[in-house]
Amino acid sequence: MKEACRKFSDAEPFPQVSKVCRTSTYTKSMKTPNSFIEPAALQLLLSISVVCNLEPVLGVPSQEIVRANVPWGYGNNSGGGYLGPDYWTNLPGGTSCGGSRQSPINFVTMSATRRNYEKDRLFFDKHGKSPIDEKWTFVNNGHSVQLTTFYKAGERPELQQNSLNGIYVFDQVHFHWGSDDKFGSEHLVDGSAAVLELHIVHSLRNASNEEINQRRDGLAVIGILFEIGNFDNPKLESFVRNLERVAQPGSSINNAVLAGHTLKDLIPSNKTFFRYMGSLTTPPCTENVVWTVFTQKQKISLDQLAVFRTVLANNELEHNATVSPVPVSDNYRPPQPLNGREVFLFVDGASSLSICQKLLALITLLDSVINLLYSRKVFGSSI
Numbered sequence: 568m569k570e571a572c573r574k575f576s577d578a579e580p581f582p583q584v585s586k587v588c589r590t591s592t593y594t595k596s597m598k599t600p601n602s603f604i605e606p607a608a609l610q611l612l613l614s615i616s617v618v619c620n621l622e623p624v625l626g627v628p629s630q631e632i633v634r635a636n637v638p639w640g641y642g643n644n645s646g647g648g649y650l651g652p653d654y655w656t657n658l659p660g661g662t663s664c665g666g667s668r669q670s671p672i673n674f675v676t677m678s679a680t681r682r683n684y685e686k687d688r689l690f691f692d693k694h695g696k697s698p699i700d701e702k703w704t705f706v707n708n709g710h711s712v713q714l715t716t717f718y719k720a721g722e723r724p725e726l727q728q729n730s731l732n733g734i735y736v737f738d739q740v741h742f743h744w745g746s747d748d749k750f751g752s753e754h755l756v757d758g759s760a761a762v763l764e765l766h767i768v769h770s771l772r773n774a775s776n777e778e779i780n781q782r783r784d785g786l787a788v789i790g791i792l793f794e795i796g797n798f799d800n801p802k803l804e805s806f807v808r809n810l811e812r813v814a815q816p817g818s819s820i821n822n823a824v825l826a827g828h829t830l831k832d833l834i835p836s837n838k839t840f841f842r843y844m845g846s847l848t849t850p851p852c853t854e855n856v857v858w859t860v861f862t863q864k865q866k867i868s869l870d871q872l873a874v875f876r877t878v879l880a881n882n883e884l885e886h887n888a889t890v891s892p893v894p895v896s897d898n899y900r901p902p903q904p905l906n907g908r909e910v911f912l913f914v915d916g917a918s919s920l921s922i923c924q925k926l927l928a929l930i931t932l933l934d935s936v937i938n939l940l941y942s943r944k945v946f947g948s949s950i
């Protein structure tokens with residue numbers, strides 16, 4: 568995760584944090600009129616209701632401030648000015664990379680504390696808004712490709728959740744990926760990596776940089792994992808094609824028109840996510856991030872992933888001048904110790920609820936058929 572490189576001015580006054588409380592509809596929707604249901608069917612229905620009211624078990628998942636003139640990278644060596652993660656604690660100026668609340672981590676699904684998403688939903692407010700003239704800035708900073716943009720007044724995307732202590736505004740997007748199909752993401756799920764991880768960085772609205780750095784939750788970062796799909800992901804295509812324009816080290820463009828595409832395109836439909844308190848995943852590893860990492864993976868084709876792998880590292884930042892540019896690929900930090908931190912798993916039961924609703928509908932239909940047959944029999948015998 569890269570720290571927000573700049574703060575955007577925001578004309579709106581400091582917000583009174585609105586606590587948005589939504590009553591869960593999960594239980595309500597399980598209630599079914601029982602006046603037409605046979606006792607046996609009702610018993611079955613109640614049993615299913617009990618089962619369905621349990622939080623669904625997930626399927627078994629299958630793994631910066633950039634300081635100019637301070638060299639760091641992702642390799643295992645310390646030579647040639649190319650400092651890998653093992654050496655980040657020694658960087659000039661000091662870092663928090665040896666702290667006790669570092670990121671990324673490996674999520675262990677069975678060990679996570681479960682929360683019902685319906686009772687504490689994430690609100691992506693205005694993430695579906697298009698930026699001004701639909702233009703984005705792409706920067707190859709030598710460690711990743713970072714995207715920023717500007718929105719009309721009042722249209723900048725905001726992130727809210729009842730359990731978050733503030734409103735967060737969108738800052739930037741960037742990616743982490745691997746050189747092969749086995750690795751790429753920073754966060755692991757039950758020991759497995761994804762091929763790519765997208766970070767959408769939000770910072771506390773109307774807070775100073777000092778406050779953002781000092782608070783444990785100064786930044787709210789959304790992590791989205793990707794898996795290989797058989798087809799190009801159309802929602803990713805415009806992003807990917809503009810990557811080709813910043814493949815060279817240190818290059819940037821500020822006129823990438825992503826017509827019709829918004830941040831909302833990148834966010835999974837199922838909102839089940841892991842939550843924990845952590846840090847930037849790059850130097851200086853500031854421990855000021857509340858992390859949200861979705862479990863539902865988005866798709867990316869091998870062709871699209873290949874474009875990411877053509878992006879080259881900034882030679883001046885990561886290597887001495889005599890070394891040729893190398894792919895940025897493998898720009899992920901290894902998982903860090905949990906050190907007793909609690910990890911939460913917010914479970915979005917929408918998909919399971921749908922299955923339950925189908926079961927209930929089937930039972931209701933069967934009951935109606937039985938009732939109909941029984942009525943005909945009784946009616947027939949009375950003649």
Ligand SMILES: [Zn+2]
Nearest residue numbers: 568569766848
């Ligand atoms: Zn990142």
